[in-house]
Amino acid sequence: MPPFARVAVIGLGLIGSSVARAVRQAMPTVRLTGHDADADVRTAAIRLDLCDDVADTPGAAVTDADLVILCVPVGAIGAAAAEIAADLPADAVVTDVGSSKGSVARSLAAALPGVAIVPAHPVAGTERSGPEAGFASLFQGRWCILTPTTGSPPEAVERVSAFWRRLGAEVELMDPDHHDRVLAVTSHLPHLIAYTIVGTASDLEEVTRSEVIKYSAGGFRDFTRIAASDPTMWRDVFLSNREAVLDMLQRFSEDLSALQRAIRWGDGDTLHDLFTRTRAVRRSIVEQGQDDAREDFGRSHP
Ligand code: NAP
Numbered sequence: 001m002p003p004f005a006r007v008a009v010i011g012l013g014l015i016g017s018s019v020a021r022a023v024r025q026a027m028p029t030v031r032l033t034g035h036d037a038d039a040d041v042r043t044a045a046i047r048l049d050l051c052d053d054v055a056d057t058p059g060a061a062v063t064d065a066d067l068v069i070l071c072v073p074v075g076a077i078g079a080a081a082a083e084i085a086a087d088l089p090a091d092a093v094v095t096d097v098g099s100s101k102g103s104v105a106r107s108l109a110a111a112l113p114g115v116a117i118v119p120a121h122p123v124a125g126t127e128r129s130g131p132e133a134g135f136a137s138l139f140q141g142r143w144c145i146l147t148p149t150t151g152s153p154p155e156a157v158e159r160v161s162a163f164w165r166r167l168g169a170e171v172e173l174m175d176p177d178h179h180d181r182v183l184a185v186t187s188h189l190p191h192l193i194a195y196t197i198v199g200t201a202s203d204l205e206e207v208t209r210s211e212v213i214k215y216s217a218g219g220f221r222d223f224t225r226i227a228a229s230d231p232t233m234w235r236d237v238f239l240s241n242r243e244a245v246l247d248m249l250q251r252f253s254e255d256l257s258a259l260q261r262a263i264r265w266g267d268g269d270t271l272h273d274l275f276t277r278t279r280a281v282r283r284s285i286v287e288q289g290q291d292d293a294r295e296d297f298g299r300s301h302p
Pocket of ligand 1 (some may be wrong): 010012013014015017035036037038040058071073074076079080097099100121122123124125126127128129130131153233237240257278
């Protein structure tokens with residue numbers, strides 16, 4: 001038996017449409033409803049047959065649901081929750097997929113007092129957005145971090161965990177503030193660095209833009225994939241996870257200054273030691289199945 005029988009997905013972009021596709025595949029008996037604020041996305045969702053029913057209003061999407069998943073940008077989660085409040089069945093569980101958790105947990109609790117809320121973050125995604133970009137296997141073998149609060153009923157936490165496991169994810173529970181610090185360093189800071197490098201390269205005057213693109217296989221192009229990520233989503237991530245990101249950025253700046261000094265003084269040992277440690281990190285990621293061992297920089301493109 002699926003842990004929920006009637007699931008409503010609010011926000012049918014990359015993550016929402018992937019959830020819908022994965023539910024269809026893994027739990028075909030579940031009745032799926034969906035809604036997106038964007039009428040074009042709703043039309044696409046109908047064409048792609050993502051749900052049994054695509055509702056024109058958020059209220060109509062959730063009226064019968066026993067699980068509601070908010071798959072909207074972090075800055076819109078509070079508003080999306082407020083929009084469903086009046087139509088939410090009393091026994092429904094509400095969860096989300098937002099990339100930061102502390103501020104999301106607070107805005108969900110404020111918008112939905114007395115509701116069983118289990119904030120969550122599937123650590124899986126791509127640089128693309130919109131309903132066409134989703135795919136059913138997105139969560140296979142990836143982590144989904146649940147950040148229950150003191151108000152989250154244990155039974156609801158267990159059912160949401162079971163739901164994500166059915167979609168192929170591995171589930172871990174974490175304190176919301178700890179989640180935000182971990183993700184600040186593993187996801188948010190790398191995105192900020194990628195946005196910076198690509199921005200710096202495109203602002204250079206002595207190296208032409210066509211040269212940057214022509215010789216990008218030297219490493220630059222791997223940053224451009226991350227820096228192509230959705231601007232609205234990432235604006236909201238940085239604004240909502242401000243403290244943790246600023247803290248990690250401070251440490252990063254200090255480490256960068258130390259490297260700058262090592263290069264200036266010809267201190268090759270410092271550089272070599274760091275690069276040896278970082279190579280081992282890469283090996284661990286491959287060993288733990290979070291990436292495959294195929295070479296990347298020299299990869300062939302069709
Ligand atoms: P997306 O592809 O841009 O989809 C978000 C959709 O939500 C858009 O169609 C958007 O419409 C719609 N929306 C915005 N406000 C809404 C509201 N109040 N009610 C209903 N629909 C609304 O974004 P995504 O990549 O799926 O990201 C969704 C969430 O997943 C974010 O919280 C993000 O932090 C999280 N997440 C993303 C990734 C990733 O790699 N992308 C990974 C893990 C978690 P408009 O475009 O018209 O605003």
